[in-house]
Amino acid sequence: MYNKKEFQLKLTQSADYRGIYHWMMENGKDKIAMEYKEDGKSKNLTYAEYGRFIQGTAKNIREQIQTQDSFMGIKIQNSPEFCIAFWASLMAGKNVILLDARLTPDKTRALLKKAGSNTLLTTERIDGTKSFLIRELLAKGDETDFVWGNQVALCTSGTTANSKIFVHTGQEMVQQMLCLDGLMEKTDRWGRPEKIEKTLVFLPMHHVLGFVVIFMLPLITGNTMVFPEKIIPEVLLKTCREHHVTQVIGVPVLWNGVAKMLQRKIQMQGEKSYRHFMKSLEQGIELEKQGKPIPSALEGLRKMVRSQLFGEDLYLACTGGGYILPDTLKIINGLGYYLVNGYGITETGILSVTNSENMEERLRGSVGEAIYPGGIKINLEEGANSGEILVQNPYIHCAVMEDGQIIPKDYHRQEWFATGDVGHMTEGTLFIDGRIKDIIFDGSGENIYPDEVESHFEQLPGVEKLSVFGYKKGLYDETSMVLELSQTADEKEIAKSIHKINSKLPMGMQIKNVFISAQALPLSASMKIRRQLLKKEIEEGDEKYRNLELFSVKIKEEHHKESLSKQALPYQKVEAGIKKILSRVLVLPEREIGDDTNLVADLGIDSLQSLTILTEIEDCYGIIINREEYYTCLSPKELTSLVYHKIRGDILEIRHNKEEKCVPISRFEDSVEYRNFTERQESVKEEMEKYGNPYFVPHDSPIRDTSFTGGQNKINFGSYNYICMSGDPEVNRAAIDAIEKYGTSASGSRLLAGEKTLHKELEKKIALWKHTQDAIVLVGGHSTNVTFVGNFCNEKDLILYDALSHNSVVQGVQLSKAHARMFPHNDCKSLENMLKRQRDYYEKVLIIAEGVYSMDGDVAPVPELVRLKKKYGCFLMIDEAHSAGVLGEHGGGVDEYFGLEGDDIDIKMGTLSKSLGACGGYLAGSHALIEYLRYNIPGFVFSVGLSPALAGAVLKALEILERDNSRVQKLQDNIAVFMREAKKHGFDTCLAGESAVTPILIGSDELAFQLSMLMLQDNIVVPPAVYPAVPKGKARLRYCLNSAHTEEEIIYALDILAKRLKEENTKR
Known part of the structure; x- marks a missing residue:
């Protein structure tokens, strides 16, 4: 909010940073300059207070920072401290170079050297520089008439090459502000009379877009800057809602991310809901195009969605610095927000922006008209539709800095500055096609633009970020792509998707090479992927990147x-x-x-x-x-x-990867594994700090329907003690008897000295229970799968395993020398197609599935798997960790449940820790197979034998199960009660129905964490399953039922969940 005429007059009269500052303070006075949080509490700073901090800090800088350097570096992240440091430094007579707060010490020193400086105002000292800490210089004071600095140097983000430094004087900044002021003549989106706008501080203020539009413009126009606590989507959206933010200027990664997040949430409600939602958006867009009012029902839907995103106050949404997806423009504008696209570069400032209320113009994807009239043209070659973008305006940089020297430049004459970007003009508006240095030359004579190629691959499954570039091969480039994967990514599915998309693209745009990055893809200050850095590192063989073997085909x-x-x-x-x-x-x-x-x-x-x-x-x-x-x-x-x-x-x-020496790692903290772990910990840190940690909660009693935790008994739905054998008096007595007879350990490998008669008795009992000729017991359930799957097949064999297989199976597959393929979950048609194509080329083929799947609770189609294994001559392995003791009238598992013959399943694997109440694993099958395993399987031969206490306990549990199936019947009754009550509440129980694993889908990780901890307060234990254990957006509360639960406990627990969900949905 400001007086436009006075603004133009004052800035024109005093065209320097000093003049800009005095106008800012005169216009702002007692208005709020900044809103932020400190120690979790909301605070604000008026322009008057802001000015006093600047003045006091400037005095300290002038007195304490004595240097002959012509420029001083400022390396401070977005914060009120940065805002004070910037003006205080200029007021103290310093010219400043703004540096990325994330820069490494080496990069910081290199840029300072390039600017001929060694002086740094920062938050942490950096060796090899004259570092001064802003916190030690902050002070309040009165204005003193110093000689001001009048030059600000900005660095390129490094997306096109090594960072370059461009100098902008106060004169150029005044001209930039006057041109931006002209936007308000056509629409009021950039500023409304008598209205104080609130701008979200999202982009870093050392970058041209953040510096000009998020830092300078709001303060000069007397508006308020709002600082979020963290730069993550959830916090940004929450900040906008809580602070009633009216302006968000961001980059495509923000808007594309919000649009994708919204799409995923709607898709979780079903395909019908998604189609209805998208159709409603299109209806709203069409009505706005025609200038017709939005029906109340439709506006109610849009308002409901907006209340979960940026809130109702957002009046201007602007993006710049990269390619924005057409779907993003449609979704954000279709919700009733005003999202437009702009364009600017470090050398020239902000050049153009779409500035129209017309919906069609906002959806076209252009970056609008030149802010400086006539200031943009295209250098078209004969016959070309696009060319290099040339600009001319009064605020292009005045100098560049190299080797410590300031090299003056003058583009204020009738010259045109070449931006290095490629674009075309349509009806007076500019469209960006890419950067000249990014263009891929594949030898066809046609230019290939990475941004355009990337738009076709945005929806690759399991891919967090991607970047397309030209991989140099001989005289030509090959269109190539580098990927940053999620932890649950399936590389074979990704390759399959790339093949499918490639088949629909022109030859030049098809991806020829795909690289997987072991680390997060590097981002520039403007949150763009640093394409040229990636290209350089990959072409030099950097060990961070490996090939996705698109081109290794048998x-x-x-x-x-x-x-x-x-x-x-x-x-x-x-x-x-x-x-x-x-x-x-x-x-x-x-x-x-x-x-x-x-x-x-x-x-x-x-x-x-x-x-x-x-x-x-x-x-x-x-x-x-x-x-x-x-x-x-x-x-x-x-x-x-x-x-x-x-x-x-x-x-x-055909391989592209070549052997390169690795950089040695001697500290585990430097490893990729540890970095990935800490990133994951950091991603859930906020939820854990807010709600507590639902993991590693001690339960100091046997877990039946209740357990003793937190000083009291609580209803427990987190245990897989399905038929309550753990803690049973008979089972306890059997374990004690075994200890008294054999001791606490087998004291050796069973092959040598660890064999006990008890082991033989147990294995015989398991074989009878599972209707097989023989069985073998091992010390762990997870390790049983790893050692069997990893060693049963050789390099002439093939393993086909379900997409939702347990981690232990996946680990075994990775260990195995065999070829392996994953088939879609419970999709026997796809499995048969694989067998038709591939069975004849392998000796053994092992098919692996689970009786009951541990995250969704669904039962595998075992009879169909048996049919396929017989038809194609394969081996079938069923992991019965969660089905044995649960399915079937007597808890016999999938055999009894489906009425199978004893030899229909070749390898029956199970655990001793769930229904059988102890710890360990077993494999049951033919005598030949089991005898071979006794002498050859590493996890048995080279491991201690099962503890006598555990063996005795399991043997007794099987005896109880054999003589009395009432526990199994009670468990199955409880499962039926749970499903009935869950259905009454309308809960989504995923694929469960007949198993003791009965999840309830929640959606977001945060809400699952929150509900788990809230229910703990209600004396109910139910742990959350979140990413990466389940896909993103598919977090759930994983209820595990047992035979001791009562109907009243189940009804109470689900009633409490419904109540808590209602409370949380009301808050949101």
Whole structure:
């Protein structure tokens, strides 16, 4: 809120930073300059108080920082302290260079050296610099008439090359502010008369967009800056709602992230709800385009969603610094917010922004018209639709800094400054296509823009961030991509998705190389991925990156026509055949097609011709060629070699990764594993600090329907003591008797000295229980899976395992020498398709599934798995950790539940820790298999035998189960009660229905944490299952029922959950 005419007059009269400061203080006076939190408490700072801090701090800087350096670095993160330090430094006569607070010491020193400086105002001292701590200089004081500094240096973010430093004087900043002031003549989005706007401080203020639009503009116009406690989506949104923020200027990663988060939440409510929501947004957009009012029902829906995002006060949402997805523009604008796109660079300041109430203009994705009239044009070459963006305005930088020298530049004459960005103009508005240095030249003569390619791959499953770049190979670039994966990412599914998307893209835009980063992708100050840094590191072989093996393909896994697969066609015949196909499709004489002719650059093959050639080759030779293989061929010679080896059935491996020396790590804290762990801990730190830690809670009693914790008995739904064998008096007595007879340990490997008669008796009892010829017991359930799955198959074998398999199975697969494929959860059709294609190429094929899945509680389609294993001659392994003792009339597990024959399942694995109330694992199967395992499986041979106490306890538990099935019946009754009551409340129980694992889907990790801890206050123990144990957005409360629970306890627990959910939803 400010007087426009007075603003223009005052700034024009005193065109420097000193003049800007005095106008800011005169206009602000007693208004609130900043809102922030300190020690969890909300605070604010008026312009008058802000001025006194600046004046007192300036006096201390002038007295204490005596230096001949022409510039002083400021390295302070977004905070009131930064705002004070900036003006205080200028007031004290210092010119300043603004540095990224996240910079390493080496990078900080390098940039200071580039600026000819060694002086730094910061929050932590850095060796090798003259560091001064802002907290030691902060003070209040009265104004003193110092000689002001008038130059501010900004650094590029490093996305295009090494950071460069550009100097902007107060004169240029005044001109920038006057041009931005002109935005308010067309709309009131950037400032409303008699209204104090509140701007969220999101972007770092050392970056041009943050410095100009988030720091300078709000303060000059007498508005309020709002500082969030953390720069994470949940906190940003909450800050906007609590502080009634009216302006958010961000980058695409913010808006794209919010839109994706919203889409995921709606999708969780079902496909029907999602379609309805998207249709409602489109309806609202169409009504706004036509200038018609929004119906009350639709506006009610939009308002409800807004109340969970930025709130109702957001009046301006602006993005800049990268590509924003069209769906994001549609969703955010469709909710009734005003989201537009802008453009600016460090060298020139803010150049353009969409500034229109017209919905169609806001959705086009342009960055609007030039803020300085006539200040943008496109350098078009003949026949081109886009070209380099040229700019001309009075606020382009006045100098650059290199090697400690200030090199003056003057672009205030009738010259045009080349931005290095590529774009095109449509109806006077600018569209950004990319950066010149980012353009990929693949030899086709067409320019490929990474931003455009990235837009096709934004929805890859399990991918947190991605960046497309040109990977240098010979004279040309290959369109390549680097990925940052989530912890639950399935690389094979990612590769499959990339193949599918590639098939729909022009050849030049198809991804040829994919790299996986072991660390988070590096971001610039403006939150853009540092594409050029990634390109440089990958091309130099940095060990942080590894190939996703798109190009390691075993031809024997492909379909072959029998008539040709065994033939050995001479190479020359294949070569001649390939040239004939090329000649026919391209309408070229064969003599013009040389062996090393470049298919794209020399023959000009386009994407349609490329697909035609591929199809003709496959039809001619009766083979299937993966597209990723095909597109690695750049010449007829390479294509001939590929086809020749395909026909022969050779193993073809095309690899890009090369052996590089690693950087030694001697401290575990420096390892990738520890860094990933601490990042994960940090991501849940806020929830744990707020609600407490629901994990590692001690229970100082046997866990039945209740347990003793926190000084009292509480109803416990967190244990898998399903039929309450743990703590049973008979079981306890048996364990004691075994200890008295054998001691507490087997005291050796069973192969040598650790064998006990008790072990033999237990294994015989398990074999009878599971209807097999023999069984073997091991010391741990998890380790049983790891050691069996990891060692049963060899390099000539194949393992096919369910996508929701337990971690122990996945670990075993990773250990195994066998080939492995994951099939979609409980999808026997997909499994059979895999077997049809691949069974003939392997000796043993092991299919692995679980009787009951531990996170969703659903039962596997075991009879269908049995059918497939018999039809295709495979081995079937069922992990019965959560089904044995639960399913079937007598708790016999999937055998009894489905009425199977004893040998229908080859390997029956189970644990001793759940229904059987002890600890360990077992494998049951044929005598031949078990006898082999006794002498060969590492987890048994090289491990101590099962503790006598545990063996005695399990033997007694099986005896009880054999003579009395009442516990099993009671457990199954409890499961039915739980499902009935959950249905009454409308809870989503995932896939559960007949198992003791009965989850209730909650959604967000935060809410699951909160509900778990709130219910602990209600004397109910139910732990949350959150990411990465379950997918993001699929957090749940994981109820485990047992035979001791009463109907009253179950009803009470679910009633309390419904009450707590209602309370929390009311607050949100």
